[in-house]
Amino acid sequence: MHNISLVLRHEIATTLRKRSFWFTTFIFPLLIMVVSLVPQLLTDQFVGDDPVNLLTGPAGGTQQIGYVDEAGIITSLPADLAGLLQAYPDRAAAMQALQAGAISQFYELPASFMQTGDVVAVAPSLSPLAGEQSQDLLRWLVAYNLLGNEQQASLVLSPLGAVQETVLAPAEVDNRSSVAGFGVSFALMFILFFSITMSSGYMLQSVTKEKENRTAEVLLTSLDSQQLMIGKVIGLGCVALMQMAIWLGGGMLLFNRGATLLASLGGVTLPAGFWIYLLLYFLFGYLVYSSELGAIGALAPSAREGSQFTFVIILPLLIPLWFNSIFLNDPNGTLATVLSLFPLTAPTAMVTRLASASVPAWQPVVGLILLAAAAWFFVRLSARFFRADTLLSDTALSWGRLRGELRKGVKRAA
Amino acid sequence: MTAQIGSPTVQITGVRKSFGAVRAVDDVSFDVYPGEIFGMLGPNGAGKTTTIRLMLDIFRPDAGKVAVFGGAMDEEKKDRIGYMPEERGMYRDQKLESTLIYFARLKGLSEAEARSRLTGWLQRLDLYDHRQKRIQDLSKGMQQKAQIIATLVHEPDLIVIDEPFSGLDPVNTRLVKDIIEEQRQAGRTVIMSTHQMYQVEALCNRIVLINKGKSVLYGAVDEIKRRFAGNAVVIQGEGNFNGVDGVLDVYQRNGTWHLPLAAGVAPQEVLRTLAARQDVQIERFEVAEASLDDIFVMVVQGETPDD
Numbered sequence: 001m002h003n004i005s006l007v008l009r010h011e012i013a014t015t016l017r018k019r020s021f022w023f024t025t026f027i028f029p030l031l032i033m034v035v036s037l038v039p040q041l042l043t044d045q046f047v048g049d050d051p052v053n054l055l056t057g058p059a060g061g062t063q064q065i066g067y068v069d070e071a072g073i074i075t076s077l078p079a080d081l082a083g084l085l086q087a088y089p090d091r092a093a094a095m096q097a098l099q100a101g102a103i104s105q106f107y108e109l110p111a112s113f114m115q116t117g118d119v120v121a122v123a124p125s126l127s128p129l130a131g132e133q134s135q136d137l138l139r140w141l142v143a144y145n146l147l148g149n150e151q152q153a154s155l156v157l158s159p160l161g162a163v164q165e166t167v168l169a170p171a172e173v174d175n176r177s178s179v180a181g182f183g184v185s186f187a188l189m190f191i192l193f194f195s196i197t198m199s200s201g202y203m204l205q206s207v208t209k210e211k212e213n214r215t216a217e218v219l220l221t222s223l224d225s226q227q228l229m230i231g232k233v234i235g236l237g238c239v240a241l242m243q244m245a246i247w248l249g250g251g252m253l254l255f256n257r258g259a260t261l262l263a264s265l266g267g268v269t270l271p272a273g274f275w276i277y278l279l280l281y282f283l284f285g286y287l288v289y290s291s292e293l294g295a296i297g298a299l300a301p302s303a304r305e306g307s308q309f310t311f312v313i314i315l316p317l318l319i320p321l322w323f324n325s326i327f328l329n330d331p332n333g334t335l336a337t338v339l340s341l342f343p344l345t346a347p348t349a350m351v352t353r354l355a356s357a358s359v360p361a362w363q364p365v366v367g368l369i370l371l372a373a374a375a376w377f378f379v380r381l382s383a384r385f386f387r388a389d390t391l392l393s394d395t396a397l398s399w400g401r402l403r404g405e406l407r408k409g410v411k412r413a414a
Numbered sequence: 415m416t417a418q419i420g421s422p423t424v425q426i427t428g429v430r431k432s433f434g435a436v437r438a439v440d441d442v443s444f445d446v447y448p449g450e451i452f453g454m455l456g457p458n459g460a461g462k463t464t465t466i467r468l469m470l471d472i473f474r475p476d477a478g479k480v481a482v483f484g485g486a487m488d489e490e491k492k493d494r495i496g497y498m499p500e501e502r503g504m505y506r507d508q509k510l511e512s513t514l515i516y517f518a519r520l521k522g523l524s525e526a527e528a529r530s531r532l533t534g535w536l537q538r539l540d541l542y543d544h545r546q547k548r549i550q551d552l553s554k555g556m557q558q559k560a561q562i563i564a565t566l567v568h569e570p571d572l573i574v575i576d577e578p579f580s581g582l583d584p585v586n587t588r589l590v591k592d593i594i595e596e597q598r599q600a601g602r603t604v605i606m607s608t609h610q611m612y613q614v615e616a617l618c619n620r621i622v623l624i625n626k627g628k629s630v631l632y633g634a635v636d637e638i639k640r641r642f643a644g645n646a647v648v649i650q651g652e653g654n655f656n657g658v659d660g661v662l663d664v665y666q667r668n669g670t671w672h673l674p675l676a677a678g679v680a681p682q683e684v685l686r687t688l689a690a691r692q693d694v695q696i697e698r699f700e701v702a703e704a705s706l707d708d709i710f711v712m713v714v715q716g717e718t719p720d721d
Contacts, residue, residue: 006519006520010516013512213503213504213505214499214501214502214503214504215503215504217472217497217499218497218503218517218564219520220470220472221470222493222517222521223520388473392467392472
C-alpha cells in the first residue's frame with residue numbers, strides 16, 4: 001500500500017510538472033473556445049440588433065451610404081440614422097458622390113418599388129458581408145418610413161421578442177431538446193472524450209517512458225508490476241478528475257459569470273443524479289481506457305510505437321462524436337441507446353443522452369453496470385500485460401504480437 | 415579477502431529460465447556470502463542479467479530455487495537490496511534530487527531520512543551542486559554516480575551492481591571502487607557484474623562465469639587462477655605473434671604480448687614454434703600466471719584445464 005501511494009503521488013507530481021498538461025488543461029480549451037466563439041462574437045458585433053451598427057464599425061467609424069428615392073417613400077430618417085444616410089436627387093448625383101468618395105455605396109429605389117420591391121445597389125466593389133449589412137439598414141429605413149414609427153418598424157422586422165414557454169407536460173416536452181440543451185450535451189461529450197483520452201494517454205506515456213529510460217527495472221526491485229500499475233491508474237485518475245473539474249468549473253465561470261451552472265446552461269434542466277452519473281461514467285470509462293493504453297504501454301518498446309495503436313484503442317469513444325446529430329434528433333432511438341449501453345462507447349454516449357433527453361431510468365443503471373464490468377475485465381486483462389518480462393522487453397509491438405498477447409491475456413483474465 | 419562467513423545471502427540452486435524457445439539460464443548454481451564481493455562474469459548475452467533478475471524476483475524461475483536472506487523474496491527483503499542495472503534507470507526529464515528521493519522512499523526511507531542521507535552522498539560524489547538539474551543535463555559519468563547513490567542510499571545488505579565503472583574517469587573509478595570496498599568492509603554482500611577483468615581481480619573474492627546460460631566456472635579468484643596457471647605465456651619482443659597453433663588469443667598489455675594457450679598446449683611448444691619463425695624477435699619469454707582475461711577467453715572458447 002505504501003508503494004502504491006508513492007507511485008500514485010509520483011505520477012500526480014510528474015504529470016502536474018508537465019507543461020503539456022497545463023497546455024491541454026487551459027490553453028487547448030481556450031483555443032477551441034476562441035475558434036468557435038470569435039466568429040459568433042464578430043457577427044454579433046457587426047450584425048447586432050441595432051441597425052446603426054451596420055454603418056459604424058467596432059471603433060465607431062462612420063461610413064455614409066447614399067440613396068436615390070424615385071419611389072418617394074422616404075420622408076424622414078430614424079433618429080439613429082441621421083447623418084449616416086445621404087439623399088441624392090438622382091443616380092448621376094449619387095454616382096458623382098460615390099466617385100468622389102463621399103459615400104461608400106448608394107441604393108436606388110425605383111419608381112416601381114412599391115409594386116416590385118426591387119432596389120438597385122451601386123458600390124465600387126463586391127462585398128457580400130457589407131452588402132448584407134447595408135441591406136438590413138435599408139430594410140429598417142423602408143420599414144420606418146412605411147409604418148411611420150420605430151416601434152412598429154422594429155416589430156415588423158423582428159416580430160417576436162423573448163418567448164416565455166410554459167410547458168404543460170414537462171416529461172414529454174423537454175427543454176434539453178433545445179439548441180442550448182444540445183450545446184450543453186455536446187460540450188459534455190467533448191469534455192468526457194478529452195478527459196478520458198488525455199488521462200489515458202498519460203498512462204501510455206508514463207509506462208513507455210519508464211520502459212524507454214529503463215527505470216522500470218529499478219522500480220521492479222522495489223515493488224511488483226501490479227503495484228506499479230495500480231499506483232499509476234489511481235494517480236493519473238486523480239489528475240484526470242482534477243482536469244475535468246477545471247474544465248467544468250472553468251466552463252461555469254466563463255459562461256455564467258459566477259451564477260449556478262444550471263442557469264448558465266440556457267435554462268437546461270439536467271435530471272436528478274446527472275452529476276453522479278457523469279462522475280461514475282467518467283471514472284469507469286477512464287479505467288477501461290487507461291488500462292487498455294497501459295497494456296499497450298507495457299507491450300510497446302517506445303512511446304512512438306505505442307501511440308500508433310492509440311487511435312484504434314480510443315476509436316469506440318469517438319463513435320458517439322461522429323453520430324452526434326443522432327443524439328440531437330433521436331436521443332432515445334436505437335443507435336443512441338445501443339451506443340450508450342455498449343461499454344466502450346457508453347462513457348460519452350450515455351452522458352450525452354442524459355443531458356439531451358429523458359432517458360428511461362433503467363438504462364443509465366444498466367449501462368453503468370456493463371461499463372463497470374468492462375472496467376473490471378480490462379483492468380484484469382491489462383494486469384496480465386503488466387509483467388516484468390513485458391516491461392523489460394524491447395520486442396517490437398505488432399498487430400500479430402498484440403493478438404497473441406490478447407489471446408493469452410483473455411484466457412488468464414477469464 | 416575473506417569470504418563464506420555465516421549463511422549465504424544469496425543461494426541460487428539449479429535455476430532455469432526460458433523465454434519462448436530460448437533457454438536464457440540453464441542450471442545455474444552459486445552462493446554468495448556476507449562480506450564478499452562476488453563477480454558475475456560472462457560474455458554478452460550469456461544469461462547474467464537474467465540470472466540477476468531471477469535473483470531479485472523480477473522474473474520467476476521455471477525450475478530451481480532462489481533464496482535471498484535465507485528464503486523466498488518478500489517486500490521487506492526488497493528494501494534490503496540495492497540494484498544498479500547495466501542500462502541506467504533514471505527519469506531523464508526530472509530533477510536529480512527528486513528522482514533520488516523517490517527511489518529512496520520506495521526503499522522504505524522517510525522523506526526526511528532520504529534527504530538527510532542524500533546530502534552526504536551528493537556531496538561525496540560531487541553532485542550536490544547539480545541536484546536541481548534535470549538528469550538529462552548531467553554528463554554520463556554524473557548519471558552513473560547518481561545511479562550508484564540510488565543503489566546505496568538506503569544502506570542495503572545486498573548490493574547488485576552491473577558495470578559500475580561504465581562511463582567513469584579514473585578519479586571517479588577509484589572513488590567508486592573505494593565505495594564498493596567500504597560496503598564489503600561493512601559486512602554487506604556485493605555482487606558485481608562487469609567486463610573489466612582487472613577490476614574483478616582487484617575487488618572480487620569469488621566469481622561465477624556464465625556462458626550460454628550455464629555456469630561454467632565458479633570459485634575463489636585465487637584458486638581459479640592457480641588452476642589455470644601455465645596456460646598463458648608472456649613475451650617481450652617484436653613481430654607478429656599471430657598464427658601459432660595452440661594460442662587462443664594474442665594481445666598486448668603494458669608493452670608485453672600475452673598469449674593464452676589452449677588446454678594441453680605446453681609453453682615450450684609455443685617457444686619452439688616462435689623461435690623457428692623469422693618474423694618475430696623474442697627478448698623475453700615466460701610462463702604467465704593466467705589473468706582473468708585469459709581465463710575468460712579460454713573458458714568461453716571451451717578450453718579449460720580439465721580438457
